[in-house]
Amino acid sequence: MLSNHLRALESESIEILRETAASFENPVLMYSIGKDSSVLLHLTLKAFWPAKPPMPLLHVDTTWKFKEMIEFRDRMAAQHGLDLIVHINQEGVEEGIDPYANSERHTHVMKTLGLRQALDKYKFDAAIGGARRDEERSRAKERIFSHRSPEHAWEPKNQRPELWRLFNTRLAKGESFRVFPLSNWTEADIWSYIQAENIELVPLYFAAERPVVRRNGQIIMVDDDRLKLAPGETVEQAMVRFRTLGCYPLTAASESSAATLEEVVDETLTSKQSERVGRLIDHDQSASMERKKREGYF
Amino acid sequence: MAEADVMPAAQSRASEPAEEKSILRFLTCGSVDDGKSSLIGRLLFDSGSVFDDQMASVERDSKKFGTTGEAPDLALLLDGLEAEREQGITIDVAYRYFSTAKRKFIVADAPGHAQYTRNMAVAASVSELAVLVIDARKGVSEQTRRHMTVCELLGVRHVVLAVNKIDLVDFSEARFREIEAELKKAGEAFETCLAIPVSARFGDNVAARGGNLDWFDGPTLLHLLETVQVKRDEAARPFRMQVQLVARPDLDFRGYQGTIASGRIAPGDPVVAALSGRASKIARIAAMDGDRDSAEAGEAVTLTLEDEIDISRGDVLAAAESRPEVSDQFAAHLIWMGETHLLPGREYLLKCGARTVPASVTEIGHRLDVTTGERLAAKRLELNDIGFVKLAASQPIAFDPYSENRRMGSFLLVDRFSNDTLAAGVIAHGLRRATNIHWQSVDVDKTARAEAKGQKPSVLWFTGLSGSGKSTIANLVEKRLHMEGRHTYLLDGDNVRHGLNRDLGFTDADRVENIRRVSEVARLMADAGLIVLVSFISPFRAERRMARELMDGDFLEVWVDTPLELAAKRDPKGLYKKAFAGELKNFTGVDSPYEAPETAEIHIETAQTSAEDAANAIVDYLRDNGRLL
Numbered sequence: 050m051l052s053n054h055l056r057a058l059e060s061e062s063i064e065i066l067r068e069t070a071a072s073f074e075n076p077v078l079m080y081s082i083g084k085d086s087s088v089l090l091h092l093t094l095k096a097f098w099p100a101k102p103p104m105p106l107l108h109v110d111t112t113w114k115f116k117e118m119i120e121f122r123d124r125m126a127a128q129h130g131l132d133l134i135v136h137i138n139q140e141g142v143e144e145g146i147d148p149y150a151n152s153e154r155h156t157h158v159m160k161t162l163g164l165r166q167a168l169d170k171y172k173f174d175a176a177i178g179g180a181r182r183d184e185e186r187s188r189a190k191e192r193i194f195s196h197r198s199p200e201h202a203w204e205p206k207n208q209r210p211e212l213w214r215l216f217n218t219r220l221a222k223g224e225s226f227r228v229f230p231l232s233n234w235t236e237a238d239i240w241s242y243i244q245a246e247n248i249e250l251v252p253l254y255f256a257a258e259r260p261v262v263r264r265n266g267q268i269i270m271v272d273d274d275r276l277k278l279a280p281g282e283t284v285e286q287a288m289v290r291f292r293t294l295g296c297y298p299l300t301a302a303s304e305s306s307a308a309t310l311e312e313v314v315d316e317t318l319t320s321k322q323s324e325r326v327g328r329l330i331d332h333d334q335s336a337s338m339e340r341k342k343r344e345g346y347f
Numbered sequence: 348m349a350e351a352d353v354m355p356a357a358q359s360r361a362s363e364p365a366e367e368k369s370i371l372r373f374l375t376c377g378s379v380d381d382g383k384s385s386l387i388g389r390l391l392f393d394s395g396s397v398f399d400d401q402m403a404s405v406e407r408d409s410k411k412f413g414t415t416g417e418a419p420d421l422a423l424l425l426d427g428l429e430a431e432r433e434q435g436i437t438i439d440v441a442y443r444y445f446s447t448a449k450r451k452f453i454v455a456d457a458p459g460h461a462q463y464t465r466n467m468a469v470a471a472s473v474s475e476l477a478v479l480v481i482d483a484r485k486g487v488s489e490q491t492r493r494h495m496t497v498c499e500l501l502g503v504r505h506v507v508l509a510v511n512k513i514d515l516v517d518f519s520e521a522r523f524r525e526i527e528a529e530l531k532k533a534g535e536a537f538e539t540c541l542a543i544p545v546s547a548r549f550g551d552n553v554a555a556r557g558g559n560l561d562w563f564d565g566p567t568l569l570h571l572l573e574t575v576q577v578k579r580d581e582a583a584r585p586f587r588m589q590v591q592l593v594a595r596p597d598l599d600f601r602g603y604q605g606t607i608a609s610g611r612i613a614p615g616d617p618v619v620a621a622l623s624g625r626a627s628k629i630a631r632i633a634a635m636d637g638d639r640d641s642a643e644a645g646e647a648v649t650l651t652l653e654d655e656i657d658i659s660r661g662d663v664l665a666a667a668e669s670r671p672e673v674s675d676q677f678a679a680h681l682i683w684m685g686e687t688h689l690l691p692g693r694e695y696l697l698k699c700g701a702r703t704v705p706a707s708v709t710e711i712g713h714r715l716d717v718t719t720g721e722r723l724a725a726k727r728l729e730l731n732d733i734g735f736v737k738l739a740a741s742q743p744i745a746f747d748p749y750s751e752n753r754r755m756g757s758f759l760l761v762d763r764f765s766n767d768t769l770a771a772g773v774i775a776h777g778l779r780r781a782t783n784i785h786w787q788s789v790d791v792d793k794t795a796r797a798e799a800k801g802q803k804p805s806v807l808w809f810t811g812l813s814g815s816g817k818s819t820i821a822n823l824v825e826k827r828l829h830m831e832g833r834h835t836y837l838l839d840g841d842n843v844r845h846g847l848n849r850d851l852g853f854t855d856a857d858r859v860e861n862i863r864r865v866s867e868v869a870r871l872m873a874d875a876g877l878i879v880l881v882s883f884i885s886p887f888r889a890e891r892r893m894a895r896e897l898m899d900g901d902f903l904e905v906w907v908d909t910p911l912e913l914a915a916k917r918d919p920k921g922l923y924k925k926a927f928a929g930e931l932k933n934f935t936g937v938d939s940p941y942e943a944p945e946t947a948e949i950h951i952e953t954a955q956t957s958a959e960d961a962a963n964a965i966v967d968y969l970r971d972n973g974r975l976l
Contacts, residue, residue: 054370054451056646063647064606067591071660071701096604098635098649100596182442189425189441205439209768210465210684212472213757214606215698219766233453235444323398 051245058238059092062230064214065193066096066177069228070103072218073175076228077134077168080106082118083294084250085179085231087125088239091248092230093177094129104177105132109167111159112137113148113296115272121251136167148298149277155296165201174220177228183235193232199223240314254313256290256305267301292317371450371572374470374503376457377480378490382511386480386547387443387456388421390569393554396445397424421547425456440469449573464717464731465684467494468771471501472757475577476539478507478568483516483544487529493717495533500680500733500773502753505539505577509568514546518559539575543568579753581644585669586610586618587747587755589700590662594649602633602649603658605701608754610666611643612650617667620658621745626667627652661702663745663755671755675743676778678712682733685762685769689728689736692859694893695769699744699758705896706740706760727856728770737778741896749773764888796876800834803974804873806898807965809882810891810944811907812936813922814914816953816961820907821882823962828878833975836872838865840883853933859890866894873901878974886935888942905965906947911936913954 051059069076078093080086093102108122126133141158148155168176182188192208194216209217218226231239243250260271262282269276271284276298278284289302290313307316377383391397397405401424409420425441443454455470457463471477477498479491491508498506508530516522527542534540544552544560545568551557554569566574587608594602612618616629630651632639642648650664658664665671683689689708697706712735714725728734749756760770797804807824809817818839828835844851848864851857862885872879885891895902914936915923926934933939944950949968951961969975 052368054368057370060606060645060647064591067604067647068701071592095635096647097592097594099600099602099633100594183444186425189443190439208439210469210771212469212759212771213753215700215757215759215771217698217759217761217766217768219696219761221766233442233444235446235451237446238451321399323400 052241055238055242055245058234059095059242061214061233062089062092063096065216065228065230066093068214068216068218069175069177069230070097072216073220073226075171075173076104076175076177077107077171077173078102078104079164079176079178080108080122080133081179081294082108082114082122082251083179084239084243084254085181087248087250088234088242089177089179089231090125090129091246101130105134107134107136107167107171107173107176109160109163110135110137111148111155111163111296112142113155113159113275113298115251115253115270115294115297115300117253118251118294125249134167134171136163136170138163138166147275148296152299156299168201168225173225175218175226175228177230179231180229181231181234181236181239182229191229191232193229194218195227195229197225197227199225201225203227237318240317244310244314250310251294253291253294255310256288256308256312258286259289259302260284261287261289261302268303269300270297270302272297292320368446368448369450370453371476371575371577372453372455372474373476373478373572374455374457374467374474375478375480376463376467376470376494377511378482378485378488381480381482381485382422382547383456383480384422384425385420386478386509386511386545386553386568387454388424389547389550389553390454391424391443391445392421393550394445394447394569440466447569447573452572463490463493464497464682464733467497468501468682468684471498471503472771474503475579476505476507476572476575477503478509478572480509480511481526483510483513483519483522483526486526489718491530492533492719495530495536496715496717496720497682497733499536500682502749502773504537504579505575506534506537506541507568507571508534508540508542510542510544511547513544513560514549514551518544518546518551520562523563541565541571543571581609581752582611584609584644584752586612586616586664586666587671587752588648588650588664589702589754590658590660590664591701593659600651601655602651603664604647604649605664606647606754607642607644608700609644609752611641613641618652618664619667619670620656621663621665621671621673622743623657623662624670625656627654627656629653661700663700665745671745671747672777673743673745674777675740676709676737677746678735678737678775678778679758679772680715680733680775681708681728681736681760681770681772683728683730683770685767686730687762687765687769688730689734689770690856690859691727691736692856692863693887693889694741694763694896696761696763697738697740697744697758697772698761699746700754702744703761704740704742704744705763706738707893708736709739710737712736735775738772746774746777748776763892793874793876796874798876798976800876801976802833802876802878803976804876804878804901805969805974806869806873806879806881806894806902807905808869808885808891808894808902809880809905809907810885810947812909812911812914812941813884813934814917814919815907815909816917816958817882817884817907819958820905820951820961820965821880823958824965825880827962827966828969828975831975833878834876835878835880837880837882838869838872840865843868853939855887855933855939858887862887862890862894866890866897869894870897873898878969884935884941886939886941888944891944903949903968904944904947905949905951906944907951907953907961908943909953 146158261268290305307313405423406419408423441456457466457470523544552567588605590603590605592604619626630653633649691708694705694707713722715733747755756774758772809821811817825835825837851861869879925931926937935941
């Protein structure tokens with residue numbers, strides 16, 4: 050049984066998803082495999098039931114995701130009978146972009162440019178994502194229906210006012226929207242909802258013995274042999290889990306013994322650190338996210 | 348008034364188990380420098396909603412930009428965009444989240460200065476309560492009154508006046524009482540209006556009382572937010588659901604999907620489709636995790652009906668015994684948000700619920716002075732103006748007054764070309780007229796009349812700069828058609844201005860009305876079976892589109908395309924000369940824009956084509972397209 054406040058959030062998200070389906074010719078659901086995407090997928094299935102969601106899933110694969118994420122992604126798409134589009138920026142692959150040499154460039158080429166390529170290739174006019182406003186300061190002013198120019202740029206000064214639940218979804222040629230049905234959810238809401246609805250997650254969220262290396266005070270999992278050890282570094286087994294998921298070399302684990310959903314929720318809700326602490330790409334500057342968004346990052 | 352809504356502290360803390368946690372959406376606003384950001388930062392911090400790493404970043408920033416000396420500047424928890432930080436101002440509504448054991452809070456934080464009305468309206472439209480921040484030193488400002496006016500208009504029924512910086516007036520009760528008294532009268536418009544003294548900087552009376560305000564016997568700000576009863580009881584009103592989508596996964600299932608705007612329903616309840624008036628009963632409230640026995644306001648549902656009736660997106664399912672109004676004309680307050688001002692008569696898109704229809708403002712009743720509440724006469728509305736207007740839609744919509752139903756009584760006006768959101772509207776009431784004027788249906792129709800003349804009714808709409816040669820070409824076309832025995836009529840801009848439109852000038856508003864009247868006359872003539880030639884500068888795309896839509900497929904746009912230099916050189920009436928000399932205002936192409944057609948059926952470039960060749964091309968076009976039988 051959902052609490053009043055979770056039911057209100059669920060209804061709001063479903064309304065946004067339905068409005069997206071009704072307003073656009075070619076929407077797509079951005080599926081990044083993490084907990085927020087899992088909630089978003091669950092809400093999407095609910096919103097259109099008993100019909101199938103009228104949009105495919107899109108995963109922009111940087112080729113550096115955890116192996117378990119990829120397995121989970123393919124299993125979810127098959128289980129729900131959904132079309133899954135996986136896009137990899139081949140130019141980036143050929144160029145040999147890797148997250149060790151330059152993490153910022155890796156994110157820009159494989160994620161931001163990869164996403165732009167995919168949206169252009171399939172001519173999606175609305176891309177639904179699981180971003181939340183409480184994640185980061187520059188997201189606090191993001192619209193639910195966020196307007197993008199034909200170049201995918203986000204112009205903070207050129208966004209339409211959003212009143213009530215009335216969304217102006219009109220587009221000129223080449224323009225598109227990013228749609229954020231989880232705008233008003235917090236991390237605590239996400240976890241409470243996962244628990245209440247019993248939503249399946251990638252096992253990486255739960256503590257287990259995993260091979261890790263300690264680097265610059267952070268714990269990085271050795272997911273495959275592309276992780277090169279620096280002199281003096283050793284691989285050790287540690288009881289760890291992840292609070293957010295991304296490219297494995299850029300996502301730090303935390304030591305934890307929370308192995309069940311209940312324990313994870315307990316641990317998260319009492320944490321003194323924000324979830325972004327584990328994301329290596331956010332640490333550069335406080336305005337970095339805003340800049341990435343202007344370039345078309347989700 | 349206020350005290351009755353606030354439960355005593357002891358009683359509220361203990362009750363309500365955690366699962367029953369509810370959401371309170373509130374907005375905050377205030378003038379520049381009244382400490383609003385510090386107050387929200389303080390609420391976030393004192394409610395334990397700030398993570399250690401976020402606080403560390405604030406402490407770092409405080410050393411760089413802070414205004415609070417050694418202590419961390421909590422206002423820096425909120426700073427959003429880089430552009431804003433550089434300018435030291437906020438430009439947009441920001442959303443903040445925090446929660447306590449009792450409630451989850453969604454804060455719409457509206458900046459107080461630039462775009463104040465627009466931002467306030469955005470924040471108020473999604474809020475149940477407003478926290479208006481007042482600087483204890485400065486007292487009540489014009490802005491405070493403006494904010495209260497917008498809150499009232501948008502149906503925010505609970506207001507908290509946070510008298511901040513009370514530390515800077517030595518926690519003076521006298522000063523606080525003075526401010527409280529000043530807003531007593533304005534506060535009577537609200538269900539709750541309570542003044543609370545606070546110090547955002549030191550935390551007094553935000554989450555905890557603190558030792559300096561012993562004289563105050565009301566609640567702390569956080570306690571008030573946790574306990575104030577804001578329920579609108581939308582569930583107790585008649586059932587309404589605006590249909591967003593129709594789910595048809597197979598032939599046996601037809602589900603209507605939407606969010607219940609008001610009321611509650613259960614299988615067996617009689618409902619109607621508001622626009623058609625067709626009745627049925629709720630069969631199922633279908634859901635992925637099992638059918639529901641009932642559902643109520645605020646819930647997103649999928650409903651099936653016992654009978655197959657025709658319902659599509661934009662229709663409204665409503666309680667059979669208590670239906671919404673259905674009309675194409677109504678009176679509403681508009682909050683103008685567009686950079687371009689309102690033009691009465693111009694066609695906009697109106698979105699109400701899931702329904703979007705063309706609509707125009709037929710009359711501006713008055714403009715509201717948001718500071719004094721005075722009603723002023725107005726010919727137009729500009730950015731951040733609020734006005735009371737009459738609107739006419741091209742098709743009926745189902746609605747309730749905003750005061751009774753926020754979802755059913757709110758709408759947006761959208762520009763058809765720029766796609767900008769121009770205005771937010773709240774419906775006051777329907778205009779009875781709409782339901783009383785019915786079209787007279789006649790037996791001899793347009794087709795019959797035209798066939799008797801051996802032609803298809805057509806409106807050739809010549810548009811172009813003054814001096815482009817529109818009238819010359821139109822004249823030649825009419826002569827040729829007349830020689831063939833066709834039935835024609837030429838409406839010339841200059842001639843019509845001597846008679847039908849002699850009360851109109853050349854302002855944007857008058858140009859719109861000019862075209863509207865001419866379009867209507869052309870439509871009647873086409874209805875009579877004529878080939879109508881309209882020769883009008885008609886500089887605005889929106890009005891040409893309006894004319895096109897009136898003609899129902901019989902509209903042919905002829906763009907007489909002449910470069911400005913050439914038209915000015917020809918200058919048959921000597922008008923360009925005057926315009927360039929500044930003797931003639933609002934002259935198209937000189938100090939008033941000409942918006943070139945994007946989809947003209949016929950494009951004549953007069954720099955390369957003679958008037959005779961142009962006329963021949965147009966007559967050929969009519970013949971080739973089966974308009975001359």
